[in-house]
Amino acid sequence: MPKFGKGFGTEIASSPARRCEQFLDLMSVRLSSVADYEALLDKYDTWMFDCDGVLWHGDRLIDGAVDVLDLLRSRKKKVLFVTNNATKSRKSYKGKFDQLGVEAHVDEIYGSAYAAAVYVSSVIKLPKDKKVYVIGMKGMEEELHEEGVSFLGGTDPADCTLEPFSLANFNLDPDVGAVLCGLDTNINYTKMSKAFQYLTRNPGCVFLATNEDSTYPAGDGLLPGAGAISAPLRYALGKDPVSIGKPASTMLDCIKAKVNFDPKRTLMIGDRLNTDILFGQNGGLSTLLVLTGITTEAEITGPNASSIVPDFVTQSIGDLRVIPR
Amino acid sequence: MPKFGKGFGTEIASSPARRCEQFLDLMSVRLSSVADYEALLDKYDTWMFDCDGVLWHGDRLIDGAVDVLDLLRSRKKKVLFVTNNATKSRKSYKGKFDQLGVEAHVDEIYGSAYAAAVYVSSVIKLPKDKKVYVIGMKGMEEELHEEGVSFLGGTDPADCTLEPFSLANFNLDPDVGAVLCGLDTNINYTKMSKAFQYLTRNPGCVFLATNEDSTYPAGDGLLPGAGAISAPLRYALGKDPVSIGKPASTMLDCIKAKVNFDPKRTLMIGDRLNTDILFGQNGGLSTLLVLTGITTEAEITGPNASSIVPDFVTQSIGDLRVIPR
Structure with missing residues (x-):
C-alpha cells in the first residue's frame, strides 16, 4: 500500500x-x-x-473515460453524474451520453435544472397557483414540468425576441413567485427586463440561479456561463440569487433524497x-x-x-x- | 443672505x-x-x-424644468447637460431636447458615448488600424465614427441575432483592441460571446464601459441599465471595465477639454x-x-x-x- x-x-x-x-x-x-x-x-x-x-x-470524449467508467461498474462502484448544465433535462442529457457511447441511466444523472425544479417544488414549496419566470432553455422547462411547477418565459417566442421592450405593453403577472435563471443562449433585454420587474414589483418573488459558473467549456473554447446570464439581474438588483448547482449544497441534498451513499466513502x-x-x-x-x-x-x-x-x-x-x- | x-x-x-x-x-x-x-x-x-x-x-418633462433653464440662461449662467445615456449621440440627443421643447445646443451636451469615443481616440489613443467591438446602439457608433474610430458589432445585423453562437464559425479579428459596452437593448449571447473572445484572446484588448448605472428610469419605471449590460462580461472575466461616464472623472476630463469653468463655481x-x-x-x-x-x-x-x-x-x-x- x-x-x-x-x-x-x-x-x-x-x-x-x-x-x-x-x-x-x-x-x-x-x-x-x-x-x-x-x-x-x-x-x-x-x-x-x-x-x-x-x-x-463538448462533443469529444476524453481518452479512456469510457474504459474507466466500465472498470468502476465492473468493480460494483456506484456511479453518479453531477452536472451544472441546466440547458438539458436529465432525459435529454441521457441522449448526450448515448450519443458519445457512455453508459448512463437517467437516475444516475443529476443536473442543476432538475435540482432547481426539486428546490422550487419541495424546498421553497412554491404554491401550486404560483409560477416561475424562466431565463433558461428547454431542459429547465422540462424539469419544472416534471415537478408540476408552472412557468412562463423560457422558450416562449414572445420572450425570445430582440424587439424593443416597453413597460407600457407589459402585463405584470402577480402569480410569478420566483425567477429561475440558468444558461440561456436566447438571453435578451426583454427577458432581463421582465425578470427585473417580477423581482422588484412582486412581493416575495425569489431570485434563483441554477448555478454560478462564470464560463463553460464549449468544444472549441470557453463561452460565458450561467453565472454570466444571471449577472445583469444581480447587478441591477444589487443582490445575489440563491444558487442551486455546485458548489451549493442544495445539489447534494437533492442527491441524498434519492440515493444512499456514505460521504466518507464517496469521491x-x-x-x-x-x-x-x-x-x-x-x-x-x-x-x-x-x-x-x-x-x-x-x-x-x-x-x-x-x-x-x-x-x-x-x-x-x-x-x-x-x-x- | x-x-x-x-x-x-x-x-x-x-x-x-x-x-x-x-x-x-x-x-x-x-x-x-x-x-x-x-x-x-x-x-x-x-x-x-x-x-x-x-x-x-422618459418623454415627460419635469414640471417647471424649462422655466428654470430659461431663468439660468437669462442670468447668463453656463448650462451643460451631462448624461450617462450612451444610446444616443449628442446630435440625436439634441433631438430629444427639441422634441420636449428644451433649448440646448450640441456643444452643451456631454454623453457617455461621446466621452467614450474621445477616451478611445485621445486618451488610450487606439492606433488607427485597430477597432472597437461595440456592445451598444447607434449613438455609440455615431460618436466613434465622428472621432475616426473603426468599430464592429453594435447594430450589425449579424450581431443582433438570437441564432445560436458557435466558436467554430467565429473568426477572431486580431485588430480588435477594445470592447466598449453601453446600454444595448439588442444585447444577446452572440455579442456577449464575441466580446468575451476578444477580451480573453486578443492580447491587450481593453475592456471599457460607457457607464455603470445599474438601472435607468424609463417613462413607466426602472429597467436594467448599462451596468447590467456589461455585467455578464464582468462576471465571466472576473474583472471590471474602465468606466467612462459618471461618477468616473473621465467624463469631467472630457468636458474640461472643451469648456472653461471654475469647479468652485460649478453646481x-x-x-x-x-x-x-x-x-x-x-x-x-x-x-x-x-x-x-x-x-x-x-x-x-x-x-x-x-x-x-x-x-x-x-x-x-x-x-x-x-x-x-
Whole structure:
C-alpha cells in the first residue's frame, strides 16, 4: 500500500509521520502509480463525476473515460453524474451520453435544472397557483414540468425576441413567485427586463440561479456561463440569487433524497476548483481534480495557487486505465 | 443672505459656528425659500445637469424644468447637460431636447458615448488600424465614427441575432483592441460571446464601459441599465471595465477639454447619489440632489442613509421657479 497523504493518512502512525501528514493536509496527493489508483478504488464506493471537462469536451470524449467508467461498474462502484448544465433535462442529457457511447441511466444523472425544479417544488414549496419566470432553455422547462411547477418565459417566442421592450405593453403577472435563471443562449433585454420587474414589483418573488459558473467549456473554447446570464439581474438588483448547482449544497441534498451513499466513502471528481472540488468539500466528500478541463497546473501549484485544495490530483480520468481489469 | 451649511459655510465666522459648520458638512442643506435659491444662483456660474430624472422622465418633462433653464440662461449662467445615456449621440440627443421643447445646443451636451469615443481616440489613443467591438446602439457608433474610430458589432445585423453562437464559425479579428459596452437593448449571447473572445484572446484588448448605472428610469419605471449590460462580461472575466461616464472623472476630463469653468463655481445637479452626486464630488464641484428621480428620501435621511451626501437637496428642479425673473 503506498503512503498517501490526506486521503490515506490514517495509515501513518508515528509522530514525525503525523506532522508530515498535517503538512500534507495542505497539499493534494498526485496520483501516478497503479498502486495509487488501486488504493483509490479500494477507498471509495460512490464515484460522483462532473461531465464537461472530465468525461468529455463538448462533443469529444476524453481518452479512456469510457474504459474507466466500465472498470468502476465492473468493480460494483456506484456511479453518479453531477452536472451544472441546466440547458438539458436529465432525459435529454441521457441522449448526450448515448450519443458519445457512455453508459448512463437517467437516475444516475443529476443536473442543476432538475435540482432547481426539486428546490422550487419541495424546498421553497412554491404554491401550486404560483409560477416561475424562466431565463433558461428547454431542459429547465422540462424539469419544472416534471415537478408540476408552472412557468412562463423560457422558450416562449414572445420572450425570445430582440424587439424593443416597453413597460407600457407589459402585463405584470402577480402569480410569478420566483425567477429561475440558468444558461440561456436566447438571453435578451426583454427577458432581463421582465425578470427585473417580477423581482422588484412582486412581493416575495425569489431570485434563483441554477448555478454560478462564470464560463463553460464549449468544444472549441470557453463561452460565458450561467453565472454570466444571471449577472445583469444581480447587478441591477444589487443582490445575489440563491444558487442551486455546485458548489451549493442544495445539489447534494437533492442527491441524498434519492440515493444512499456514505460521504466518507464517496469521491467527487471534477475539473473546476470553485465548483466541483468546493462542492465535494462542502458536502464532506473526498475530491479528485483532473486537469483536462478548466483548472490549470498554475492554479494548484506555485505562489498563486488557489486556496481550494483537492485531496487528489491526476492528469486525466483516463489515467485510471492502468488498473488491471 | 441665508445661513447655508456646507456650500455657504465661509460666511460663518465664529468658533461655535465653525463647529456647527463641521457638523453641517455631514448633512445636506435643504433648500426651500426664495432666498435659498437666490443664494444658489449667486454662488454658481456653471450649472451641470443630469437629464433623465432631473429635467424629464422618459418623454415627460419635469414640471417647471424649462422655466428654470430659461431663468439660468437669462442670468447668463453656463448650462451643460451631462448624461450617462450612451444610446444616443449628442446630435440625436439634441433631438430629444427639441422634441420636449428644451433649448440646448450640441456643444452643451456631454454623453457617455461621446466621452467614450474621445477616451478611445485621445486618451488610450487606439492606433488607427485597430477597432472597437461595440456592445451598444447607434449613438455609440455615431460618436466613434465622428472621432475616426473603426468599430464592429453594435447594430450589425449579424450581431443582433438570437441564432445560436458557435466558436467554430467565429473568426477572431486580431485588430480588435477594445470592447466598449453601453446600454444595448439588442444585447444577446452572440455579442456577449464575441466580446468575451476578444477580451480573453486578443492580447491587450481593453475592456471599457460607457457607464455603470445599474438601472435607468424609463417613462413607466426602472429597467436594467448599462451596468447590467456589461455585467455578464464582468462576471465571466472576473474583472471590471474602465468606466467612462459618471461618477468616473473621465467624463469631467472630457468636458474640461472643451469648456472653461471654475469647479468652485460649478453646481452638478442630479437625481442619483452614486453617479451624479459622486461625480460632482469626485470633480470638486458642488452638488444639488433632486428627488424627482432614482433617489428617495429614505436614502438620504435616517439610519440607512447613504454615505454620499450632496451639498444641497431640493424636491424638484422646478422649485427654482420661485426666483423672480
